[in-house]
Amino acid sequence: MSDYLLEMQGVDxxxxxxxxxxVKNLSFRLPAGRKTALIGQNGCGKSTLFLLADGLFRPQQGEILLDGVPLKFDRQTLNRWRQRVGLVFQDPEQQLVAPTVESDISYGLCNQNLPTTEIADRVQQTLADFQLTELARRPLHHLSLGQKKRVSIAGVMTLRPDLVLLDExxxxxxxxQTKNLLLELDSIAQSGTTLLIATHDLDFVYQWAxxxxxxxxGSLLLEGETLAVFEQLQALPDLELGLPLLWQVWNMxxxxxxxxxxxxxxxxxxxxSLHF
Ligand SMILES: Nc1ncnc2c1ncn2[C@@H]1O[C@H](COP(=O)(O)OP(=O)(O)OP(=O)(O)O)[C@@H](O)[C@H]1O
Ligand SMILES: [Mg+2]
Structure with missing residues (x-):
């Protein structure tokens, strides 16, 4: 298997x-099995990248590859692609489809034609993993925005994709719930799932990615190991992306x-490291 799971080459x-x-002439390679963060200013193209990576938008130029195989836009390829690549939308309202929490989480599993008992087991496990058991029968339109976000993440995770794209x-x-999510994401990453997270929370990025x-x-400016990228960002203050608090404290x-x-x-x- 390639060291890179997802790749874009000159995508417009x-x-x-x-x-x-x-998105303009966007090229990058996403290392397999790692925890990658995608950062950049409002409007730089992060959500658009995700919609392209999930095959929801078709590039006008360039190619998108999974395990080195270019994405084609016939129904069968797209269905298989989306089983391997899960997308959690920035806005949970765009993601949720069923009337209740439980039915929303089982929706994708039903589409995969799994045995009924396996679907029931996986739904119960996912509800527990995401602290949603008590909300299982609630209508989705009675949930708070944060609860909806959690349901939308759970619904994608239950499908066990190889790559999960999480937008904010x-x-x-x-x-x-942020702490719980991070623990859950770490255990998902440890099981070998590749994660790509778009966020403006640089303190989270610094600790997690x-x-x-x-x-x-619309293009890739930098890519690399966490510390190396923050070194470079420190040297580019005009970008105005900010720096993580821990990084700033350490540098003082x-x-x-x-x-x-x-x-x-x-x-x-x-x-x-301060030996208190
Ligand atoms: N439906 C649309 N129609 C036209 N332009 C759009 C549409 N959605 C996004 N754009 C534009 O495309 C560019 C990239 O938007 P995108 O949503 O990908 O940015 P982003 O990096 O995800 O931003 P944010 O950090 O605010 O979520 C922006 O200039 C935006 O205004
Ligand atoms: Mg966005």
Missing amino acids: YTYPMAEQAA PTAYLDAL DWILVMQQ LPPAIKLKTVPPRSIKKLHD
Whole structure:
């Protein structure tokens, strides 16, 4: 298997009636089995990239590949592609289709023609994993936005795709649900699933991601290991993407401390490296 799961080569996409391309000559490779974050300013093309990667939009130029095989737009290829690539939309209202939480989570499983008992088991497990058991019978339109977001993530995860694209997964979530989601994402990543998360939360990116893609005006600006990318972003203040708080704190410390260890990427590691 290739070291790269998803790849785009010179992809262009302009929305109907739009004056400018949303994605322009976009090329990147997504390492398999890693936790990748996609960052960039509002409107730089992150959500458009996701819609292209899931085969919902067709590039006007360029190619999208999964395991080195280019995406074709016949129904059968698209169905198989979407079984392997799961997309959690930025807006949960666009994702949810069924009347209740339970039926929404089982919807995709029913489409996969799995045995009824397996569907029931997987739905129960997913409800438990995402702390949704108590909400199982609730109509979706009675849920808060954060609860809807959690249901939309659960509905994709239950299908066990090889690659999961999550567009702003922590938007609308409170501190507890954000922590729970991160634990869940880590366990999903440990099971070998490749994750790509678009977010503006750089503190989350710094702690969670092991690979980062940075977009600017529809194209890829930077890609690489987390620390290397933040080094480069520090040197590009005009981009105005900001820097993670832990990174900034670490860089204010005297060189004698900094030379002893790599920059810590959690409060606990910062604490340990200061020997309190
Ligand atoms: N339906 C649409 N029709 C026309 N233009 C659109 C449409 N959706 C998005 N765009 C434009 O395409 C560009 C990329 O938008 P996109 O939603 O991909 O950005 P983004 O990086 O996800 O932004 P954000 O951080 O705000 O979520 C923007 O200039 C946006 O205005
Ligand atoms: Mg977006």
